Amino acid sequence: MKENIINSIKRSAIWLVLLLLVIFFTIANHRFLSMNNLFLVARQVSMYGIASIGMTFVILIAGIDLSIGTIITIVNVVCAYLMVKLGFGMVEAVLVSVLMATAIGALNGFLVSTIGIPAIIATFATQTVFSGAAYLISGGIPIFGFDPRFKVIGQGYLGPVPVPVLIMAACFIVGAFILNKTYFGRYFYAVGGNEEAAELSGIRVGRIKYLIYSLSGFFAGLAGIVMLSRTNSAQPTAGLGYEFDVITCVVLGGVSIMGGLGKISGVIAGVLIIGILTNGMVLLNVSSYTQMIIKGLVLIFAVGFDTIQKKNSVA
Amino acid sequence: MSEDYVLQLKNIRKEYPGVVALKDVTLEVKKGEILGLIGENGAGKSTLIKTCSGAVIPTSGKIIVNGKEFSEMTPQLAKENGIAIIYQEFNNVGELSAAENLFLGDPIRKGIVIDRKAMEQEAAKAFEQLNIKIDPKTLVKHLTVGYQQMIEIAKAIHQDAKVLIMDEPSAPLTNAEVQSLYNVCELLKSKGVSIVYISHRLEEIFHLTSRIVVLRDGNYIDTLITADSHVDELIKLMVGRELKEAFPPRPLFDYEKNTEVVFEAKNVTGNGDRDVNIQIRKGEVLGLGGLVGAGRTELAQMIFGDVQKTEGQFIFKGKEINPKSPREAIDLGIALVPEDRKRHGALLGVSVKNNINMPIYKTISKLAFIDTAREAATTEKYRKELLIKTPTIQQNVKNLSGGNQQKVILGKWLAANSELIILDEPTRGIDVGAKFEIYKLINQLVEIGKTVLLISSEMEELIGMSDRIVVFAEGRITGELKKEEFEQHLILKMASDIQED
Structure with a gap:
């Protein structure tokens, strides 16, 4: 009984933190709790949110994907290049570049699963490779001048709600469905819990890894499209450092870096915390360097919490 | 009087929650003797020797080393008092040379840099003393298992071990390597080092030891003078009791009536097994007996598609099968309950x-x-x-x-x-009551037409549950027994590959 109470506190701890943050910033700055600002927060975090779905899957199987920032960048550059330089239609350009993002994810899957390179190294390597490729394609300068309709994805509104927020919400729903309602979700948890036992239960672990890294690439690709539409210009450094924020969101959301544990609902909270923290700090004029320090500390806190919990449950 | 003994374990008792692993076990080692320690799997041999290194803390009892009394050991104390254990898993580092391994954790240094030359000279001397021909510069990963073991022994001797405890030292060795192991043991004995030699292979026990301690179910059974004892006597002492645990009854398998062969392995080689032939009929419980590492789990892995066989055929329900993954095996109707449950x-x-x-x-x-x-x-x-x-x-x-x-x-x-269910040590680490339920389940399985391949190192379980037993030793089948021929000592002999005289 007592254990149940402790567990439910642990489970809802993340929401408690979120609430405290909201209260803190509301008191600290009167502009914080306005409808406008809250939608702004949601719009700002939408790219984290979208990319976090794939990262959640990856971390669930005790993997890591450091390449998503680069994938976001190269999707920006390639999609823009296709539209501006090669005269592709909007839809075709988006499809091709998201497909490419998925393929880069599949390449990560190949390196991790078939070759057997540790995920941290494999995705670090692809990060570097495609970062270079993005520079080569763009020539190091921004590409812009898109069809005005393209703006809708990142800047449009449906009623009062920004379109990217809707996309993020749709992604969260899809992610939650995959994890809870499909057999893939069951497989992910099993592989993350114990790869060997999962294989011996009839799960083809190798294929699952391909799928997961491909999905990570796919969601990063979507995030890249949203970003391109929002900024209306492809920068060769567009997604720089995104993997850090996304990993922070996911781990903060209670997905265990040791694999096998985590929920989409927690990740939503994690994304919101990072969003509110960033937005709140901007409103309070905290310098961007100080922001970096605070975000780094948040990551240490989140991983440390997870590690200590895991240790206690083993002992 | 106690000066006669270099190591005495007195009235050692070890309790785990719900299980008593050792009950009042006493073992005494004289200076310069080779003492055999034997018992079935689970008799408590490993637990007992682990009390000497501090890996296991006894619940009660005394450990006396050269007259000094301890209630528990630590690795440090063991080392200081000259006790060394050679486990089945070696503590060597493959990427380092033989010499560096000899000085692992305690290298010869010149200031802050290691003195590789001095270590190599010292190592050469140490190896020479034991008549081991190893180039100190060779990387350990390039050495055979036998030589790796020799390095472990040399390390122990170099650290001035007076009592050397060896847990199944011959298990991974080839015949030639076992011979050099014998030589080293004799040499050490002549130098006044005492050895506790644990082995399933009774021939080795007879060849090497002067006295033999027998354990069974965590109990001390007897200490025998090797020269006055006989193989059959030892086996009887190891196996001992009547079938104490009851097994749920099951009608005899009718080989006349049930002729359908569900699974067959024909000349299967791979994963350490050689030329394995077995047939299992529908509804049968075929027991696979043998020592740990005899190649039974390895066969199961191949049938289940987890490891590929290199030669031979598997025939399942009349068709040749070649499962490339557990998934394929599962889809065919094959299941594996693995040895390591967790x-x-x-x-x-x-x-x-x-x-x-x-x-x-x-x-x-x-x-x-x-x-x-x-x-x-x-x-x-x-x-x-x-x-x-x-x-x-x-x-x-x-x-x-x-x-x-x-x-x-x-x-x-x-x-x-699943139709063919492979059970690998299904009751290991399970309490007696739950064991009985698992046995009942096995009976239910065959009753509803499933077929069971039962791998077990527990003699009683194997005999109590199987319709037929095939015995493995060193990756080969060394015998097959029909129900009416089931005898513990027969199985044990086949498993140790000792020919009947």
Whole structure:
């Protein structure tokens, strides 16, 4: 009984933190709790949110994907290049570049699963490779001048709600469905819990890894499209450092870096915390360097919490 | 009087929650003798020797080394008092040279840099003393298992060990290597070093030792003078008692009536096994006997598609099969309940429900969406049939007892509708009551027409549960016994590959 109470506190701890943050910033700055600002927060975090779905899957199987920032960048550059330089239609350009993002994810899957390179190294390597490729394609300068309709994805509104927020919400729903309602979700948890036992239960672990890294690439690709539409210009450094924020969101959301544990609902909270923290700090004029320090500390806190919990449950 | 003994373990008792691993065991080692320590799997040999290194802390009893009394040891104390244990797993570092391994953790140094030359000279001397021909510069990973073991021994001697305890030292060795092991043992003995030699191979015990200590079920049974004892006597002492544990009755398997062969292995080689031939009939429980590492688990891995065979054929229900992965084997109707339940069998962090449905999720899903009603119904069905004790089906399997975990694994394979079920040490680490339930389940399995391949190192279980027994030794089949021929000492002889005289 007592254990149940402790567990439910642990489970809802993340929401408690979120609430405290909201209260803190509301008191600290009167502009914080306005409808406008809250939608702004949601719009700002939408790219984290979208990319976090794939990262959640990856971390669930005790993997890591450091390449998503680069994938976001190269999707920006390639999609823009296709539209501006090669005269592709909007839809075709988006499809091709998201497909490419998925393929880069599949390449990560190949390196991790078939070759057997540790995920941290494999995705670090692809990060570097495609970062270079993005520079080569763009020539190091921004590409812009898109069809005005393209703006809708990142800047449009449906009623009062920004379109990217809707996309993020749709992604969260899809992610939650995959994890809870499909057999893939069951497989992910099993592989993350114990790869060997999962294989011996009839799960083809190798294929699952391909799928997961491909999905990570796919969601990063979507995030890249949203970003391109929002900024209306492809920068060769567009997604720089995104993997850090996304990993922070996911781990903060209670997905265990040791694999096998985590929920989409927690990740939503994690994304919101990072969003509110960033937005709140901007409103309070905290310098961007100080922001970096605070975000780094948040990551240490989140991983440390997870590690200590895991240790206690083993002992 | 106690000066005669360099090491005495007196009235050692070790209790684990719910189990007494050692009851009042006494073992005394004289200076310069080779003492044999024998007993079946689970007799408590390893637990006993681990008390000497501090890896196991005795609940009560005394450890006396050269007259100094200890209630418990630590690795440091053991080293200081000249006790060294050579485990089956070596502590060598493959990427370092033989010399560096000899000085592992305590290198010869010149200031802050290691003095490789001095170490190599010292190592050469140490190896020479033991008549071992190893170039100190060779990387250990390039050495055979036999030489790696020699380095372990040399390390122990170099650290001035007076008592050397060897746990199944010959298990991984070739015949030639066993011969050099004998030589080293004799040499050490002549230098006044005492050796405790643990082995399943009685011929070695007879060849080397002067006295033999027999353990059984954690009890001290007897100490014999080797010269006055006989193989049959030893086996009787090791096996001892009448079948104490009851096995649920099952009608005799009728070989006249049930002629359908469900599974056959023809000249199968691979994964350490050589030329294995077995046939299993539908509804039969075929027991695989042998020592740990005899090649039974290895055969199971090949049948289950986890490791590929290199030669030979598997024939399942009349068709040749070649499962490339467990998934393929499962889809064919083959199931494996692995030896290491916690590592390979159950998904501990996953619920009972998800464990049971894991192999069938694809079939109970439409467009990847799980039919949750069916998922729950399947779980409930096997929870009831197998009497799985769990508060809810959402409970994580790690919170269940060993016996119930094993039932969850069995339930998973019943849900997958497997026909050939391979059980690898299904009752290891399970308490007696739950064991009996597992035995009943095995009976139920064959009753409903399933076929069981039972791998067990527990003699009683093997004899009590099998319709027929095939015995393995060193990757080969060394004998087959019909039900009326079941005898513990026969199986043990086949397993140690000692020919009947």
